[in-house]
Amino acid sequence: MGPAIIAAGLIWGLAGVAIRRTTRAVVLLYAAMTMAFAMLTPIIRASALVDRVPIWLQLYLRPAGDMTMFTAFPWAGFVFAGAAAGALIAASHKQTERRVQVWLAAAGAALIVGGLYAETLPSIYARSSFWTSSPVWFAIRTGILMLALASIYAVAQACGRGGIELRRLERFGRCSLFVYWIHVELVYGYLTWPLHRRLPVWGTFLAYALFCVLMYRAVVLRDRIVERWHEMSAIRRTVEEAS
Secondary structure, eight states: OHHHHHHHHHHHHHHHHHSOOOHHHHHHHHHHHHHHHHHHHHHHHHOGGGGGSOHHHHHHHSOOGGGOSSOHHHHHHHHHHHHHHHHHHHHOOTTTHHHHHHHHHHHHHHHHHHHHHHHTSOOSSSSOOTTTTOHHHHHHHHHHHHHHHHHHHHHHHHHHHTTOOOHHHHHHHHTHHHHHHHHHHHHHSGGGGGGTTTSOHHHHHHHHHHHHHHHHHHHHHHHHHHHHHHHHHHHHHHHHHHO
């Protein structure tokens, strides 16, 4: 995800140099990158050319045993899909924000329905797995995320009208990248390896709830450390200016 985030930033910058950086142009660029990662995934995973690149690069392109959980194809595509949605939301005003969310929800529903229908058709790829490399499943997942985003927006608006503040959820959102970085190894790494595929359904829900609490406490600790660091930096600057 790190390289994908860097690439998303570079594309944003190139959009301002090569073309007029309009919201439509940026969204189309991100959407094109999203589609490219989704459509190329079955080809990359079956290509013999990947075997010729260094092993450390192969791990970024396709899974290799237990060494890789999230490869660039297709997972980097979700970064660009999120960037496209984010560009739309960032460009919206208070009067148009609700309309943007409605369109995102409609587009997400269309992706889900279209993906489910496409799955009933013959595949255009010689080798493709629905649950891992299929662009159809990628489209369905993207649609689910878009619907989830619009749903959270609707809940937040309803809570706001009722005078309820979702401060913890907002805090999670601001620190989502930090949570992502630290949770991957905890959930998918060797630390929890003894629990993988061994929990019953109720145990999975319990573990999920406990892990959410753990991640929120990690966010609180991280914010306290950052706040303390800023305080110490301010004290040092004051001392240096005084001396």
